[in-house]
Structures are given as structure tokens and as C-alpha cells.
Amino acid sequence: MEGWKVLLVDDEKEFVSTLAERLRLRGIQADETGSGEEALRLIALTAPQVVVLDVMMPGMGGLEVLQRVKSTYPNIEVILLTGIGSTKDGMEGMRLGAFDFLMKPLQIEELIEKIKAAIEKAAGGNA
Amino acid sequence: MDLKESVRKIVGGLLEIPEEGTSPERYRILRRNITVLMLLITIIPLVLMAAINYYQYQTALKDEIVAPLRVLVNKSKHSFELFLAGRLSTINFIASAYTYEELANEKNLSRIFRVLKKEIEGIVDVGLIDSDGKQVSYAGPYELKGKNYSDQGWFEQVKVAGVYISDVFMGYRRFPHIVMAVRHFSESGDWWIVRVTIDTARFDDLIASMGLDPKSDAFLINREGICQTGSRFYCKILDKCPISVPPLSYEPNVVRIKDSQGQDVLMTYAYFNRGDFILMLLKPSGEVLRAWYTLKSELLLVFLVSIAIIVLVVLRLTGLLVDRMKQSDDRRELALREIEHSHKLSSIGRLAAGVAHEVNNPLAIINEKAGLMKDLVEFAQDFGDKEVFLAPIRSIIQSVERCRAITHRLLGFARRMDVEIEILDVNELIKEVLGFLEKEALYRNIKIGLYLAHDLPRLASDRGQLQQVFLNILNNAFAAVQDGGTVSVTTWEKDIDTLGITFQDNGQGMSEETLRHVFEPFFTTKKGHGTGLGLSITYGIVKRLGGDIEVQSRPAKGTRFTVFLPKKIKEGSGN
Numbered sequence: 024m025e026g027w028k029v030l031l032v033d034d035e036k037e038f039v040s041t042l043a044e045r046l047r048l049r050g051i052q053a054d055e056t057g058s059g060e061e062a063l064r065l066i067a068l069t070a071p072q073v074v075v076l077d078v079m080m081p082g083m084g085g086l087e088v089l090q091r092v093k094s095t096y097p098n099i100e101v102i103l104l105t106g107i108g109s110t111k112d113g114m115e116g117m118r119l120g121a122f123d124f125l126m127k128p129l130q131i132e133e134l135i136e137k138i139k140a141a142i143e144k145a146a147g148g149n150a
Numbered sequence: 151m152d153l154k155e156s157v158r159k160i161v162g163g164l165l166e167i168p169e170e171g172t173s174p175e176r177y178r179i180l181r182r183n184i185t186v187l188m189l190l191i192t193i194i195p196l197v198l199m200a201a202i203n204y205y206q207y208q209t210a211l212k213d214e215i216v217a218p219l220r221v222l223v224n225k226s227k228h229s230f231e232l233f234l235a236g237r238l239s240t241i242n243f244i245a246s247a248y249t250y251e252e253l254a255n256e257k258n259l260s261r262i263f264r265v266l267k268k269e270i271e272g273i274v275d276v277g278l279i280d281s282d283g284k285q286v287s288y289a290g291p292y293e294l295k296g297k298n299y300s301d302q303g304w305f306e307q308v309k310v311a312g313v314y315i316s317d318v319f320m321g322y323r324r325f326p327h328i329v330m331a332v333r334h335f336s337e338s339g340d341w342w343i344v345r346v347t348i349d350t351a352r353f354d355d356l357i358a359s360m361g362l363d364p365k366s367d368a369f370l371i372n373r374e375g376i377c378q379t380g381s382r383f384y385c386k387i388l389d390k391c392p393i394s395v396p397p398l399s400y401e402p403n404v405v406r407i408k409d410s411q412g413q414d415v416l417m418t419y420a421y422f423n424r425g426d427f428i429l430m431l432l433k434p435s436g437e438v439l440r441a442w443y444t445l446k447s448e449l450l451l452v453f454l455v456s457i458a459i460i461v462l463v464v465l466r467l468t469g470l471l472v473d474r475m476k477q478s479d480d481r482r483e484l485a486l487r488e489i490e491h492s493h494k495l496s497s498i499g500r501l502a503a504g505v506a507h508e509v510n511n512p513l514a515i516i517n518e519k520a521g522l523m524k525d526l527v528e529f530a531q532d533f534g535d536k537e538v539f540l541a542p543i544r545s546i547i548q549s550v551e552r553c554r555a556i557t558h559r560l561l562g563f564a565r566r567m568d569v570e571i572e573i574l575d576v577n578e579l580i581k582e583v584l585g586f587l588e589k590e591a592l593y594r595n596i597k598i599g600l601y602l603a604h605d606l607p608r609l610a611s612d613r614g615q616l617q618q619v620f621l622n623i624l625n626n627a628f629a630a631v632q633d634g635g636t637v638s639v640t641t642w643e644k645d646i647d648t649l650g651i652t653f654q655d656n657g658q659g660m661s662e663e664t665l666r667h668v669f670e671p672f673f674t675t676k677k678g679h680g681t682g683l684g685l686s687i688t689y690g691i692v693k694r695l696g697g698d699i700e701v702q703s704r705p706a707k708g709t710r711f712t713v714f715l716p717k718k719i720k721e722g723s724g725n
Contacts, residue, residue: 035511041518048525106510127510128517128550131525 024050024135027142030069031055032062032088033077033104038127042075045131051138059083063091066099073122073141075134077104078112086116093120100141104129181472188464193457200453207449211442216404219418219431219438222360223402226368227420227429229356234315234425237330237348240270245334245344253278253344254286256295263289266346274327274347279305281341290347292322308333308343315425318350318370318378318388326350326379326387353379366433371395372426384410384432393417395428406435506557513553520546571719574609574616576649577602580639583620587628596631599638606641609649610718615691622688623653623711630657630709644714653711660703668701695719 029051033039039055046053054069056062060083066074074092078085089101103116103124113124122141125134163183244253244262252258259276266273275290283300299305308314308331316329331345357368357379369385370378375395377385385391392410396403402420409415409432416438418431436443524543527536584591584598591598627637637655644650660668664675669689692699696716703709 035515037515038511038518041515041522045518045522045525048522048529106507128514128554131521 024139027051027073027138028069028071029053029138030062030065030071030074032057032059032074032080032085034058034080035077042131042134046135049135051135059085059088062088066092066096070096071099072145073138074099074101075104075138076101076121077127078116078124079106086112086119089116089119089121098145100145102134102137102141177472177476180475181468184471185464185468188468189461192460192464196453196456196460200449204446204449207445208442211439211445215438215442216416216418219404219416219433220402223418223420223429223431226356226360226431227402227422229359230353230370230427230429231422231424233352233356234330234422237270237272237346238313238315238332238424240266241330241332241344241346242334244276245332245342250278250280250336250340250342253342256287256289259287259289272349272352274349276347277345279331279343279345281343286342304329304331305343317372317374317376317426318353320388350379360431362431363437365437366431368429368431370427370429373428378427391430393430393432396430509553509557513550513557517547517550520550571610572613574611574613575606576609576616576641576651576715577606579613579616580620580641580651583617583624584639586621587624590628591637594628594633596628596634597636599636601638601640603641603643606643606649607717609715611695611715615695616715619688619691619713620651620653622684623713626684627653627655627657627709627711630659631655632657647717649715649717651713651715653713654708655710656708659705659707659709661705665701665703669699 027050029046031039031043031046031053032055033042034057036057039057043053043055054065054071056065059080062074062076063083065071074088076085076088080088085103089103092099092101097120100122101116101120103113103121104127105112105116105124106127113121113126116124122144123137125137244266248258248262253262259278263273263276266276275288275292275294277288277290277294278286279299280286283298283302283305285294285297285299288295304314304316312333314329314331318326318328320326327347327349329345329347331343333341333343335341353370357370360368362368367382367384369381369391371391372378373395375391375393377387377389377391380387381391384393393407396405396417396419398421399419400421400423402418404416404418407415407417414435415432416435418433419428421428520543524540524547527533527539527543533539580600580602584600587598590596624637624639631637635656637653640650640652640654642650642652660675669685689699692713692715696719698714700712700714701709
């Protein structure tokens with residue numbers, strides 16, 4: 024997990040900061056932000072390997088951020104976070120090129136596994 | 151005023167129809183009011199018409215029946231009067247044509263008597279009486295010469311009136327007869343009386359000539375009510391007649407009386423213009439009015455039968471009408487309830503979805519915070535009593551997990567309200583639905599045949615709604631088959647765009663009539679239970695999903711439902 028660089032995007036500050044801290048505890052370099060616009064700025068600055076992105080956000084929604092990220096940085100993998108039961112959003116996200124989607128509340132182990140898979144995929148793509 | 155009030159109240163009560171509610175009381179009142187109203191407006195005119203007819207027939211028939219009686223009595227009365235007048239004029243002739251001296255001569259009188267006897271029937275004797283009342287001469291079978299009549303009533307009468315006709319009497323002649331006496335004045339002013347006795351056997355002939363039927367009776371009485379001729383039923387001659395003397399009428403009069411035997415009779419009578427006689431004709435009214443009675447009973451029969459028919463029809467019609475009303479009321483009620491129910495469900499669904507979404511974010515935060523605490527405890531190297539912290543943290547995480555399950559379920563419920571398309575394996579879905587019915591199949595020993603196409607293409611459709619469609623059809627199939635029956639499901643690819651799913655049972659089947667209504671809302675053959683909505687909902691769903699549904703059935707053979715589903719729902723065919 025050393026050297027992983029992840030950006031967490033969610034409008035729920037408490038959620039996203041706690042999640043980021045937990046990832047950092049595990050040695051992952053995790054940045055966080057509360058809006059889609061900010062996320063795009065941060066991606067340009069820090070170039071994370073994986074973006075964990077909430078679908079339902081005020082302002083720029085998760086799916087739009089996803090599209091922009093994918094069009095600019097096809098190598099960055101995006102994992103979507105959806106509300107419970109909103110498989111439809113998840114499926115749509117997959118169609119738009121998301122790596123996978125997870126339902127909130129999530130389990131940290133599951134998230135780490137997905138991030139790992141995404142990073143491996145990105146590495147494979149690079150190689 | 152009171153009567154008016156109460157009539158208005160009753161009529162108002164009849165026209166008042168309870169508006170709302172489906173209570174049995176309402177239909178009872180409705181049924182009663184309609185029945186009474188219909189009976190009133192049909193039976194009142196009928197009764198009126200029957201009464202008018204009755205009255206008119208009665209008048210017409212009575213006239214027709216009574217007229218011949220009058221004619222008969224009038225004719226007979228004339229015959230009697232003619233008879234008496236003829237005798238009287240003969241006596242007058244004798245009294246006028248001969249002088250006192252000629253008549254006083256026995257020889258002359260005997261000769262006259264012989265001629266009279268020969269020419270005129272019923273002459274018994276003839277005598278001459280002088281103004282002192284002494285019988286001057288006599289011709290006849292008895293020795294009456296020299297008898298003095300001056301103290302007798304009739305002598306006085308003839309002196310006053312000039313003419314006298316006696317009642318019938320027996321006298322010493324021992325047969326019924328009447329006496330006729332005429333006074334004659336000579337030119338010199340002397341007067342004498344010619345007195346003739348006439349046998350009344352001739353009266354009986356006259357009565358016989360009336361040609362009466364055996365149940366009728368005709369006779370003469372005098373004004374004292376003494377029978378002047380024999381009567382068939384009522385009295386012997388010269389007895390007191392048991393029927394009281396009718397009021398005076400020279401014209402034939404018909405009255406209805408009870409006779410001495412209590413029999414209802416029509417009595418026709420007429421007083422004679424000359425002489426104290428009354429001609430009586432009695433006929434049992436039953437006999438006379440038989441035609442009327444027949445007509446009356448026919449009238450009554452028609453009336454009663456009509457009333458019976460009216461009552462039957464009214465009762466039946468009202469029953470039908472009220473039942474129909476009740477049915478449609480029930481249906482409306484059910485439809486309203488159904489709509490209300492679905493409204494309730496959809497608002498509950500929306501509420502549930504809202505709650506689930508709202509609760510989800512804080513839940514995620516709790517989850518992460520608890521997770522962070524757990525991480526901190528676990529990662530810390532020098533943390534004493536780790537378990538004391540970890541146990542409650544795990545409990546928090548488990549509770550979050552439970553909440554997640556609850557919100558998930560809530561959302562699942564909410565989602566059923568809308569068409570939600572996903573990629574489905576129809577065969578899997580069929581198996582899933584049959585899973586619900588496994589227990590019943592086992593219990594009732596129903597064989598389930600599965601003929602599922604192996605390479606059936608997947609389908610984009612709504613899982614929940616298709617589940618409901620299959621479940622409805624299979625439920626009906628299970629209801630139709632006997633224990634030990636067979637239900638089979640076949641899936642097949644109809645064409646490039648369409649899948650077919652066929653459900654076949656060997657149950658009781660449906661009649662053509664039932665088949666025609668099978669998809670109509672509120673049509674049900676499950677008396678008592680069943681809303682009649684199952685198949686109409688099924689139909690609605692299949693149509694909404696862009697598919698089609700067909701049904702074939704034969705009574706006692708079984709039913710086959712075939713559902714056609716498009717592989718992809720076309721644009722605009724959704725809800």
C-alpha cells in the first residue's frame with residue numbers, strides 16, 4: 024500500500040475526512056475534497072492513481088466528474104460511491120468508464136481491495 | 151290537514167332514497183320503497199279499471215237479465231186483465247140486454263146460462279139480485295134462489311161502485327172461484343144486480359202459459375197477501391203467502407229479496423189495474439244472474455292473476471335492480487379502495503426511499519468514525535485493554551450493518567413502484583417464482599413440468615413486475631387444477647425480438663363467456679374471495695413492458711396462458 028495515491032471526493036466532510044484518515048493510517052497517500060470542481064483541480068495538481076468519487080453531490084455531480092476525468096486522464100481509475108440500492112447510477116457509471124462502484128456505507132477492506140485492483144489495472148495498462 | 155300531512159310524509163318517505171353507504175339497511179329500504187312504489191302505480195290503475203268494468207258490466211247485464219222478466223210479467227198481467235175484462239163485459243151485456251122481468255124468469259135465465267156456459271169457459275152459475283139483496287132468480291148447480299145478500303160486503307160495494315170482482319174463495323162450491331157482480335139501472339131508475347160465479351182454473355192456465363222454468367214460480371196474491379192461485383213453492387191457494395205484500399206498482403217492478411226459505415230471489419210483480427190482484431214472479435237470483443256470476447268470477451280471476459303477475463314481476467325486477475345497484479356500489483367501493491391502497495403504497499414507497507437516502511449518509515459517517523476508532527486502537531502499539539474498546543466499536547459497526555440492511559429493504563420496497571429495467575434470465579426468474587409455490591405443489595401433489603429453452607437470450611425488463619406476472623398466472627393455474635394435476639411452463643424464442651413463456655394447466659378451464667371477460671377488472675369466478683384484479687393487473691403489466699398475453703381455454707380440459715415479452719423495451723412503451 025505504500026506509494027498508493029488516492030483522491031477521495033464526497034460532499035460529506037465528516038465522511039470523507041474520516042475515510043481519508045483511515046486510509047492514511049494504512050500508509051496510503053489519501054487526499055480529500057468536498058466538491059467535484061475542487062476534485063478536478065486537485066487531480067490536475069496531484070495526479071492520483073485512483074479517484075474514489077461520490078455520485079450524488081451538489082454542484083458538479085459524480086458522473087460528470089467521472090466523464091471529465093476519463094476524457095482528460097484515461098489512466099486514472101475511478102471508483103464510484105453510490106447511495107444504497109442505486110445500482111442504476113453504478114451501472115451508468117460503469118458504462119461511462121468507472122472501474123467499479125461501491126455502496127455506502129462501505130467496508131474499508133472492500134474499498135482497499137477495489138483500490139488495489141484498480142491500481143494493478145492502471146499499472147498493467149501502463150506497462 | 152292531518153291526513154294531508156301523513157300522506158305527504160308517506161309519499162316523501164317512499165321517494166326518499168338513502169344516498170350513501172353500502173349498509174344492508176340502505177338496500178332494504180331501497181328495495182322496499184321501489185317495490186311499494188311500483189306496486190302502487192301498477193295496481194291502483196288496475197283496481198280502478200276493474201272496479202269500473204265491474205260496475206258497468208253489472209249495470210248492463212242486470213238490465214239485460216231483468217228486462218225479459220218485466221216483459222213477461224207485463225204480458226201475463228195483461229192476459230189476466232183481458233180475461234177479467236172479457237167476463238165483466240159479458241156480464242154487463244147480459245145486464246143491459248135483458249130487462250129485469252126477462253132475467254127474473256127462471257126459464258130465460260137458464261137459457262142464458264146455457265149459452266154462457268157454452269161460449270165462455272169457467273162460468274159456474276148466474277143469478278139476478280134485486281135492490282133489496284134478494285136472489286130473484288138463479289141458474290146453476292146449486293139451490294140459491296131466495297137467498298138474501300143484503301147484509302154482505304160485496305152487495306154494499308156493488309151498490310156504491312156498480313161493479314164488483316171478488317177475491318178467490320172456496321165458498322160452499324168447494325173449488326176456487328171468483329164472483330163478479332154488475333149493477334144495472336133501468337130507464338125508470340130501478341136497479342138490479344147480475345151476479346156470475348167464475349171458476350178460476352183458467353188462472354192456472356194463464357200462469358202455465360208463461361212458460362216458466364222449473365225453478366221459477368208465478369202466482370197471484372191479493373192485497374192482503376192471500377194466495378189467489380196455487381204456487382209451486384210458496385203457498386197453497388187461499389193460504390197466507392209467506393212473502394210480504396210488495397209496495398204498490400202497476401208497472402212491473404223487479405226487486406231482490408230473500409224468500410221464506412232464505413233463498414236469494416228476484417221478485418217481479420205488478421198490481422192489477424182492476425181487481426185486488428198482484429201477479430208475482432219469483433226466480434232464484436242465482437239462476438237469473440248466473441251469467442253475471444260467471445263473468446264476475448272470470449273478472450276476479452283475471453284481476454287476481456294480473457295482480458299476482460305484477461307482484462311477481464315487481465319483486466323480481468326490484469330484486470334484480472337493487473342487486474345490480476349493490477354490485478356496482480361494491481365494485482366502485484372496491485375500486486376506490488384499490489386506488490387508495492396503491493396511492494398509499496406509492497407514498498409509503500416515496501417516503502421510504504427518502505428516509506433511506508437521508509439516513510444513509512449519517513450512517514456512512516458513523517461507519518467511518520467507528521472504523522477510524524477501530525483502526526486507531528488496532529494500529530496503536532502501546533494501547534492497553536484493546537478489547538475493551540474494540541468490542542463496543544464492533545458492536546457499532548454491526549449495528550450500522552443492520553441499519554444498512556433495513557434501508558436496503560426499504561429501498562427495495564420503494565423500487566417496486568416503478569418500472570426498473572435490468573438484464574434478466576427468464577428461466578431463472580421462472581424458477582425463482584416457482585420456488586414460492588413449491589410448498590403448495592408438494593402439499594397438493596401437483597406435478598410441475600419445466601420445459602425451459604437452454605440457449606434462451608437474456609431479456610431487458612423489470613424483474614419485480616415480471617415476477618408478479620408469472621406469480622399471478624401460476625397462482626391461477628394452481629387454483630384451477632385438482633390435487634394431483636399438472637402445471638407446465640415452457641420458454642421459447644418466438645422471433646428475433648420476442649420471447650414466449652407458456653403456462654399450461656390441465657385444470658377446470660373456462661367457458662367462452664368467462665374467457666371473454668378474463669382480463670376485465672373486477673371480473674372473478676372465485677366467489678367470495680378474489681378481487682378480480684389479478685389478471686387485469688397482469689395484463690396491464692405485460693402491456694406496460696411492451697409485451698402481449700394470450701389465453702386459450704376449454705372447460706374441463708385446461709387453460710393455456712402465453713406471455714410474449716420483447717427482448718428490449720422499446721422507447722415510449724414504458725410507463
